[in-house]
Amino acid sequence: MGFTDTRFNVNLSILFTELPLLERPAAARAAGFTAVELWWPWVDAPVPERSELAALRTALTDAGTRLVGLNFYAGRLPGPDRGALSIPGEESERFRANVPVAVEFGRSLGCTAFNALYGNRVEGVDPAAQDELALENLAFAARTVAEANGTLLIEALNAPESPHCPIVSAPRAVEIVDAVNATTGLANAAFLMDLYHLSMNGEDLPSAIETYAARTGHVQIADNPGRGAPGTGDLDFVDLLGRLKKAGYDGWVGLEYKAGDRPSASAFAWLPHPLRAAH
Template identity: 55%
Template sequence: MESESNMSDHGLRYLANCSMLFTERPLLERPHAAKQAGFDAIEFWWPWPDQPVPGDAEVGAFVAAVRDAGVQLVGLNFFAGDLAGADCGVLSIPDRAGQFRDNIDVAIGIGEQLEVSAFNALYGNRVEGTPPQVQDELGREQLGLAAKAAAGIGSTILVESVSGPKPYPLRTAADSVAVVEAVRADGHANIGFLCDLFHLANNGDPVAEAIAAHADVTAHVQIADWPGRGEPGAGELDLDGLLADLAARGYDGWVGLEYKPTTTTEASLAWLPEPRRGNHG
């Protein structure tokens, strides 16, 4: 369905998540597709879901695709395993934690080349045989390592609450913010909350209350309508009002469009006039 354009201009900057949008194209063609659609900035999940350390040629091709498209890569996920599987979020899974550490240098290296300002570090699913507190200690340690590396290029680490059937422990905004504050207390100031409005709504966390309580530690925002995770206007979430509240509370960062188009990517963007897709912030 094409959504009516009823979203106000709050002065917030929108970017395209090219792991969810423009999937009609091969991955390396999506930055150019985003640029053609009017976007100046994009974000990606980790482009190689099976490889924490891809080869130099693969990394080089990805970097070139972003540069050649003339868009800014604002956000990049660290390697997180199979996002739909039991190993989602290798960061705090003891048997997989080494993969996250190996991935840090690669991800930050891409970030240094492309001036990435934020890296999403997905927490790990709960696993049998390991006490939750052990996973949490490992998670804080790993996030600290990532934050230290990101600080070297002036970037921020993000912690996100996620929905779905997997045993992911950070469900509410308060869950993620508690992790952020613990890592900050360990001396890493460059870590913040990734406020994904869809995931919060899908988990039953009162989104307006979460924004009111945690706008000050929100470092990045992602949106999709709820239910269904479609484009704004495809569901029932008051995205316009929620974004207005974020802006009123001082959030002036990016809003990532991380939704599943109900038809095509082009049709799903009808709610956002092309002049507002560029970096006017």
Template identity: 50%
Template sequence: MRPTERYVVNCSILFGELPLLERPAAARAAGFGQVEFWWPWPGVPVPTDAEVDAFCQALEDARVQLTGLNFYAGDMPAGERGMLSDPARSLEFRDSVGVLVRIAERTGVKAFNALYGQRVDGVSPAEQDRVATQNLVYAARQVGAFGGTVLIEPLARGLNGAYPLETAADAIAVIDRMRMEGVENTTFLFDSFHLASNGEDLAKVVHAHAAEIGHVQLADAPGRDHPGTGDIDFAALFGALDAAGYAGRIALEYKPAGATDFTWMENFPT
């Protein structure tokens, strides 16, 4: 295995056999110096100061750099996928942003994934989109104050409830709305599993939206295990990324069938 500076380990989905705060050290022991996390406290928008300190301390003790962090997305294990677009939960979301900013100030993380939220009964899609835009503008301006970027991600249909962003075009439409609001620090999170699961041609997406791609996450499809376990042509994907000039980080965000292992990377592009 040759982990390089280009690869990031998503510690919310990898090393699931370990307690969350032990995973940064496991990533370092496996040869990785960069990690990313989903929101570490599912269903809790404002954790205690002690909980925040313990999370940051685990990163510092492991000597890994936090390079990506999800905004609060509700109770992910229970099936929630963000709350940007839910008018009843805007205050909950905005309260959590202050915590995210504190983590960023301590760790230096500057890339933040904002899950859009599922459609809710009794609220029109147009109203939900309006609320989502307001909350995204707020979040983007908060993290923009220190050079942060907000990432917008489509998710696989059938696995994430009534989540309205399924294609690259859906995510780009949100980014375009942000630009109409004068917000430029919002980019596209290209996740190979979600896009391929929804029938997207990954190389074509890269060519069409290279300028908007702010981050790349890898898992194979179907199955969401490591590359090589499904049908995605990763050689073609990496060729497209290289041709498009993508030089950013690439995160490993797959679900191992067993204990976390990286031997599959021995012949993977670096």
């Protein structure tokens, strides 16, 4: 395959999960990757012990891996994703408590891209009130991210796997991006274009790339069907990533796919070793 102009990174929350968290950066580096991303690793702790943060920071730096993307706290993923949409009370407070901690951690490693999952609808609560709270929380996150000269990412999930999430299309995600930017006046919110989720939603991927590449702050990929490595499904990533490059996107492409029943290190045969390191 091509990809000579694409900068790839590995998501250590879906790949190398057969290993303890602190061993994953070194495993990714051994597989040839120098850049990684993470979902918030402490699913029950939006504010973990500083010793845990320090241990992960050391694991990343000792391995020679750069952190290029980090999710804010959203509970256990995949699962009952909470994110910014949580109703007022403990869960909303947990999200807001996590934001400065995550930004400080990411900033210490040079990370400037922070993904805030919108979350699922909460039964019995007015959707308009939920959206109002989500916008407040996302604006808070955008202002905090701005202090680190970073980008707040807004991602569309897919309706078949996340039926209670109200953000399941590229246009809807970009509406949220626009609302956050209008609220803060900072223009530091951007679209996270996950080609797997958009494909699962039945969107026209070439059209989505042409329309939204300029609004995109990060890209993630997995093949469809199956959410496996490129080549295990029907998506033509040579074409899609080429279209992204032609449309002007030159940012990171996160490998956010499942290795299946094999060790993660064997799930990269589709990508020649020299193209795995950041270049």
